[in-house]
């Protein structure tokens with residue numbers, strides 16, 4: 092080290108040393124710039140640019156060497172061999188070119204190091220060829236250690252120089268690379284010069300073909316000028332490239348900012364630039380993000396690896412924003428050429444909306460949107476799972492089927508919005524009484540179900556059912572407490588059913604029993620209930636074929652004046668003669684027909700038959716036909732009546748339809764509309780079973796009734812029950828007040844008839860006047876000549 096220092100300080104002109112260093116630095120900077128330019132150049136121009144870079148660097152190394160040699164003053168005459176001097180220049184250009192080319196070899200990570208070492212070798216070859224061209228009047232001896240050190244220094248620092256220079260396009264990397272290359276050239280030269288020892292020998296003469304140092308200086312000056320020129324060209328190229336690059340970046344940013352997805356350009360794992368969408372996702376600005384590591388935003392290292400290993404494949408992971416919150420994202424990486432070098436661009440798609448939508452869909456698939464309870468699908472799934480578990484564990488499970496009583500009325504009277512609020516409220520009340528592990532689901536309409544697992548004692552389930560019943564004693568939005576109650580059917584696994592279907596059917600049977608036995612109560616399943624349900628289904632099934640099989644017929648029951656016994660008309664009653672069961676009572680099959688909707692078909696048949704029959708009578712008697720709620724509110728009912736009257740030629744005033752009060756409550760607006768239209772075409776309307784339903788005065792006022800029919804239960808109790816007598820009196824008074832005639836139904840005895848006569852009831856119907864029978868049994872009554880009933884009871888009643 093000291094030898095080298097001594098050599099520089101005592102044997103060299105330091106001003107020329109400084110000049111050599113300056114030329115070297117200029118050449119190195121030019122070399123690094125041109126190297127980047129070669130890397131960016133397209134295939135066709137690459138070789139030319141490589142030649143220019145090799146020439147400028149080679150010339151620079153050569154010029155540095157010879158300026159430094161001019162600074163060297165060994166105190167003996169010196170000269171330079173022309174041929175070897177030229178060879179040294181050629182060697183410098185050639186080997187530098189090879190080194191630079193190797194440094195840019197694609198796909199090889201160590202390429203810049205290898206290329207840099209070759210350039211370092213080129214510096215040594217140039218130097219020692221140049222030294223071979225150096226002639227002195229004396230002998231030169233070499234310190235081999237320093238020679239080796241000079242070669243090693245040139246190769247090692249040269250390798251580091253290209254590696255740093257090619258690492259990045261930023262100015263700092265370029266300057267550092269150029270500085271290292273300068274160091275490689277200078278350290279090599281002065282270490283090698285430190286290895287030289289000259290012993291003057293006047294006997295050694297300089298060859299006549301050698302050139303004097305003055306000429307060499309001129310040559311070097313020319314070469315330096317060439318380097319300067321090349322440097323200017325390289326600099327302008329660099330400026331142009333930078334401008335292009337910044338334009339490209341701007342264009343790219345404009346383009347990426349327009350994208351909805353977040354876009355990130357990375358060099359390795361380092362973020363070079365991002366678009367506005369990505370900045371928004373993270374909550375930072377694009378400037379705050381650039382230069383930082385991708386792992387700060389995509390914390391999952393394995394997912395990052397997959398992203399860059401399988402380019403083009405979408406992966407789902409999480410993005411951490413500035414607050415540290417994680418959000419789901421989908422990433423796709425692709426390779427692009429950005430600013431002349433290969434980069435990865437990563438697209439970030441925010442999955443929050445998609446995840447929300449998926450969650451919403453999943454929620455809707457398993458929940459009832461109105462109440463937020465589980466729906467039928469999730470209930471079925473849970474029940475299947477529980478049954479499997481209880482089968483393995485040999486435990487008992489309870490299933491409760493719940494059906495609201497009076498809910499239809501709430502809907503009809505208070506509207507559907509109120510009905511919805513009631514359902515939500517009820518869901519809350521039921522949920523609040525559930526125990527751990529129990530599940531409440533809404534199966535549809537006003538039907539709910541509860542799964543109660545791990546039942547040790549059925550009494551527990553009884554208690555739960557009691558609590559559920561009591562939980563409905565509340566008032567809401569003006570809907571009175573008690574209007575809505577619940578009926579509950581309970582079935583136990585495994586005793587009442589081995590699988591979901593069986594268990595549900597048992598709970599349904601128990602529920603049916605609870606409903607028929609008073610509502611607002613609960614019943615456990617009993618084996619006999621299953622038989623009843625099957626029986627109902629069988630009746631429904633047979634009833635479907637009853638019309639086609641000619642099993643239906645009509646019975647007629649006279650309606651007469653209380654005072655005179657004169658017949659006003661007949662009520663028509665449906666009869667079903669079942670091939671196996673015989674006569675099935677209407678009280679049994681009519682409700683089934685109503686529940687199943689079959690009543691629409693049956694009702695049409697009855698109406699047609701009754702009108703056709705009445706139209707054939709000689710006397711213009713009325714015909715009263717029962718019409719159920721479903722018929723009255725069904726589409727096209729009024730049109731059907733009009734058509735039937737038209738077809739049968741029965742005058743409309745002879746037809747009377749009997750409607751129960753509950754039929755009106757079902758859908759009051761529709762019912763009123765239908766009744767008004769029927770009234771308009773002349774059909775009479777009677778309110779049936781008055782006294783058993785709501786017995787509402789407002790209904791009597793609001794609907795266009797022509798007659799009130801007192802239910803037979805009151806008539807038959809007039810003598811036994813003073814209250815019943817009071818009700819009959821009140822209804823008769825009401826009829827008088829409203830100007831509506833009243834007909835009493837179910838009159839069986841002369842006493843009942845006498846009571847009605849005394850109370851001013853004008854019309855009656857019952858076994859006293861005649862049981863319902865086929866019309867042929869009443870032929871005299873429908874003929875012109877006989878007008879009063881022949882029964883002796885009528886006379887008895889008059890006495």
Ligand SMILES: Nc1nc2c(ncn2[C@@H]2O[C@@H]3COP(=O)(O)O[C@H]4[C@@H](O)[C@H](n5cnc6c(=O)[nH]c(N)nc65)O[C@@H]4COP(=O)(O)O[C@H]3[C@H]2O)c(=O)[nH]1
Nearest residue numbers: 664665677678681697717718719837838839857858859863
């Ligand atoms: N104990 C007693 N009963 C008497 C007496 N006089 C008549 N009855 C019975 O009382 C019922 C009167 O019919 P409803 O109140 O309209 O009650 C009817 C009606 O609501 C319904 N129904 C019958 N036929 C039809 C129909 O064609 N359409 C509709 N929608 N319902 C019908 O079935 C119910 C029962 O009909 P039925 O069994 O025929 O029973 C008939 C009749 O046989 C009497 O003095 N004593």
